[in-house]
Amino acid sequence: MLHGKVLVAQGGGPTAVINQSMVGAVLESRKFRNVDLVYGAHHGVRGIINEEFLDLTQETSHNLEAVAQTPSSALGSTRDKPDLKYCQEVFKVLQAHGIAYFFYIGGNDSSDTVRIVSEEAHKAGYPLRCIHIPKTIDNDLVHNDHTPGFPSAARFVAQAFMGANLDNSALKGVYIAVVMGRHAGFLTAASALGKKFPDDGPHLIYIPERNFSVDSFLGDVKACYEKHGRCVVAVSEGIHDENGAPIITKLSKDVEKDAHGNIQLSGTGALADLLCEEVKAKLGIKRVRGDTFGYVQRSFIGCVSDLDQREAREVGEKAVQYAMWGAVDGSVTIQRTGFYSVDYKLLPLEMVAGKTRVMEDHFIAESGTDVTDAFRMYLRPLLGSGMPDAFRLRLNSVPKILKR
């Protein structure tokens, strides 16, 4: 067992449960005698190269437990994507501070950072144990059944669509909501779990795994509107045409650019608005509304999957156990073993690092605008306990008197 300090860092976009992983790693590390101190990097790898460390050994376990229940990255995060030189800087700082264990919680980019730092340490002959802890609402890490953070975001999206469907059913029209996920459609597809009755929305689901055509989209919406008198649509922000061009840039040809010459691609409501314009203009439907779930979907407090909480905690704890009792670096992964049970496996960093998983074909319906029962079976247990349920009145119609 290496002797020295532990460093924990959080990278990329926050999730509802990323603090569970951090606290799992910190509390587990504090149990080991060979650990001098437990540091947290303030604002991810950027905090490392700036030597901004917090001493988490001085944090009460009570407060750590409270922070674990709080969404978003309590250590702060960064959007920096380190290249080799950046990672060499990271390594230098770790060395200077006597870090023996480096735990980095993040997605594909973060796992690649861990891989490079691990290589640098090997090259320098410096004893450093590097472990990547999985996290991403996009669910796009390979060799993982799913990733911590995704279940809670999926629960938010499913609940949001349950409500939006009820709203749209009370005041009929077309409702389009844009969901996060640039390359993988998992989170957008989670909207399907909001459906209960056969005519419930979302009636159409568009994901980046299938090419998007504005004409087919308009045809789909028209058919649905004619059938149900309404249409609820889930759209991934990452939809693109057959050449891979994002739909937002395609549609933006029809509209002028803003005063500053830019069309925003994320953190805006532009894609939903543009699709709504298309529906209004080409289909002549009056009540067309567009929402973009935005940041609410990944950091909303009070809509968390309890299963996600537990697993996020366990990957943090397991990371430390693998680091202490094992002799190799790696990435902690989630493997499904039953309905529903999981196990955690440490895989070589290069198996996970920098790779992107997308939705498997058997999760996507033939039509390309719906999910399969296999996907519902896959996702349902992840949403956790206490999912709300929607009910409706029976339509016992009364005979007309005046307009018989």
Added chain:
Amino acid sequence: MLHGKVLVAQGGGPTAVINQSMVGAVLESRKFRNVDLVYGAHHGVRGIINEEFLDLTQETSHNLEAVAQTPSSALGSTRDKPDLKYCQEVFKVLQAHGIAYFFYIGGNDSSDTVRIVSEEAHKAGYPLRCIHIPKTIDNDLVHNDHTPGFPSAARFVAQAFMGANLDNSALKGVYIAVVMGRHAGFLTAASALGKKFPDDGPHLIYIPERNFSVDSFLGDVKACYEKHGRCVVAVSEGIHDENGAPIITKLSKDVEKDAHGNIQLSGTGALADLLCEEVKAKLGIKRVRGDTFGYVQRSFIGCVSDLDQREAREVGEKAVQYAMWGAVDGSVTIQRTGFYSVDYKLLPLEMVAGKTRVMEDHFIAESGTDVTDAFRMYLRPLLGSGMPDAFRLRLNSVPKILKR
């Protein structure tokens, strides 16, 4: 006591608890012997003039209780704003179907419809008891301490900002979220209840009760960004300049109109996007993100104030009791009697109908961009039990080694 049928209808925008009021009225009505049948109007007043009634006497009480817990208008709603002629049509249908009790759940417009229908019945000498049951997420009914539906929407907004603030604190920048409420700022102001620590966001709150100036806004954001390195802003969709012109139309002068010559005013992300553009262009801040809470805020399932549930149920029940044991038409109102307790009072329809309440001055801070403690005291109990709480790590900084 009048003998005949009961008709219940839901109007305007759905809320998370409007079905509680409907079920309260239906179940209470079914207890009275002088009530033959209990009807529900399918899609509000539009359903009445189309004679689209559902027989709710055939509905199980078990299913009614389940529907009561479900957000959005289970009977369906309408955006129709009846004029005198429309109300005369409504009255004709009520008369033809032998309706003796008319309960209409809605906001200002709906209360005005009840008022006109009541007058028509009086003129015609037809015995009809008309009661308005309050509902609106905007909280803009006069003579009410608050209105059912507002507390749950306020809870969503507060929780959304708690999360957005944590997210913005992990990945710093400017975050602007647009909240519903065209004339009254109550719902936008509810964002303040997401604050815990002194430097938490929302740092700036813009409501329609104060004139909005783009220049002051930019100055406020700049000052906040310089102080905290970040800025979280809550904006009402109804903000306007000193002449009452909506800001979205003002800012839209800077951008081209879309291919169809329109700028959308609601159900779009345009206002948030335009404000973000201003901040990027004029303040040179890079990470600027805009969200529009949209329909999620009023119909999200699983984020409901239990106090709101109970009160929404009680106003429905009280409406029936006032109708049965009283001799006058009116609007059920919520009166606060303690910290926290309420009572329900039947007021004459003309006192409530068609009037709009806005935020009282003592709820708005001198700066015009924050709320007062009086507002916090007013709103906190309405949010109900089990509000989530946010925690943070203590900043026990570690001394630098390389960059001393």
